[in-house]
Amino acid sequence: MKVLEAIKAGSKFLKEKNIPTYILDSELLLSKSLKKPREEILINLDQNINKKVLEDFNKYLLRRSKKEPIAYLFGEKEFWSKNFFVNKDTLIPRPETELLVSKLVTIFKKKKIIILDIGTGTGCIIVSLLSELKNSNGMAIDISREAILVAKKNACKFKLSDRIKFLHKPFEELYGKKFDLIVSNPPYIKRKDIKNLSDDIKKFEPKMALDGGNDGLDLIKKIIYKSKKILKINGMLALEIGSEQIKKVSKILIDNKFKINCIIKDYRNNVRCVIAEYK
Ligand SMILES: C[S@@+](CC[C@H](N)C(=O)[O-])C[C@H]1O[C@@H](n2cnc3c(N)ncnc32)[C@H](O)[C@@H]1O
Numbered sequence: 001m002k003v004l005e006a007i008k009a010g011s012k013f014l015k016e017k018n019i020p021t022y023i024l025d026s027e028l029l030l031s032k033s034l035k036k037p038r039e040e041i042l043i044n045l046d047q048n049i050n051k052k053v054l055e056d057f058n059k060y061l062l063r064r065s066k067k068e069p070i071a072y073l074f075g076e077k078e079f080w081s082k083n084f085f086v087n088k089d090t091l092i093p094r095p096e097t098e099l100l101v102s103k104l105v106t107i108f109k110k111k112k113i114i115i116l117d118i119g120t121g122t123g124c125i126i127v128s129l130l131s132e133l134k135n136s137n138g139m140a141i142d143i144s145r146e147a148i149l150v151a152k153k154n155a156c157k158f159k160l161s162d163r164i165k166f167l168h169k170p171f172e173e174l175y176g177k178k179f180d181l182i183v184s185n186p187p188y189i190k191r192k193d194i195k196n197l198s199d200d201i202k203k204f205e206p207k208m209a210l211d212g213g214n215d216g217l218d219l220i221k222k223i224i225y226k227s228k229k230i231l232k233i234n235g236m237l238a239l240e241i242g243s244e245q246i247k248k249v250s251k252i253l254i255d256n257k258f259k260i261n262c263i264i265k266d267y268r269n270n271v272r273c274v275i276a277e278y279k
Contacts, residue, residue: 001054004045006030010061017065025070029060032074067199080128085153089146091209093124096266097185100240100273101125103264104183105132107236107275112136113180116230118171118223119143121209123151123164125183130160141167141174144208171226178232185240186219188212216242220249224256231278236261243270250274 001009010026019025031038033056034049041047049057063073071077071092077084079093080101086092112135117126120140130138140155142148148168155161167174189210194202201210212218220239227237237258241249243266250260253276264273 001049002045003030003034003041003047003049006049006054006057007045010057013061014065019064019067025064026061028070029064029073030057033057033060068204069200072204077122079122079124080131082128082131082158084122084124084127085150085157086122087146087150088204089144089206090122090150091185091205093122096272097125097240098128099264099266100183100185100238101128103262103273103275104129104181104238108133108136108181110135111180114138114178115181115183116141116174116177116179118182118184119186119209119219120151120166121147121185123154125185126151126164127154127158127160129183130163131158137163139165139167139177139179141169141171143168143170144206147206147209172222174226174230178230179235180232181236181238182223182227182231183238184223186212186223188216188220188240188242188245190214190216212242215248216245217248217252220245221252224252224258228256228278233278235278236275237278238273238275240273241271243268243272246271246274 007026007030011022014022014025027038031041033053034041060073071086072088077086077092080098115138117140120126120142123140126138126140140151145168148166152166155164187210189212191211191214257279258276259279261275261277263271266272
């Protein structure tokens, strides 16, 4: 079989299984099976494929047809132009989170700060920040032991292990340290809305990374209260939030003596991040 035929057959199969991105996914899965970049296989459509590659491709197609995200199939996801290890115990890093990283890099460039990343998951936020803020150091905390293992692997991959301390425990139990910046992309989906998420998310991503309690704000509120105790005066809290949460989150921040510094909108014009200063 040739590359073109395989891509077509794979797309057809995924389309029948209602995978919306069936062509792209078929190309990506074949390129992974061939261990070559997608761009390269697309200019060699006549290339023959051997039996082993075809077997790998079919295995990937089957898993993808059951809605398993490509990032979990490959064990990696690009974020901030770096390939992060991911697995089923970690949320797949999202582009909205890059917007937050980008803003924080602009604010803190050339400064020397201590950062806490609450709910670090793959470590994508703290690793990306520290790869830019060369004079700074960080701490990353997660309630999931498995996530901390992945985050440590990523810190090691990007040679940042000596600048990040990892803690496996609930952030509520963190005492005795003060930070210049606390950043978090916490679980913020309303519990009752989880069942309405796409299968890719609700069947595969960790519940612990999604569930924000009855109103979606459980963790956000707790992070704001905790931050008051562990931020330095004039320290910053940077939160990723759900697209309809800005009003409520702003109120909680202001009621707790934070001054809103900036908000960040996503590509759909929804407010998705808020940065506030503790006064
Ligand atoms: C939405 S994920 C974010 C992962 C990563 N920071 C990112 O942006 O891709 C939230 C993370 O918070 C962690 N988490 C949930 N409750 C926690 C708690 N009480 N203390 C620490 N981490 C918690 C979850 O295990 C999960 O890894």
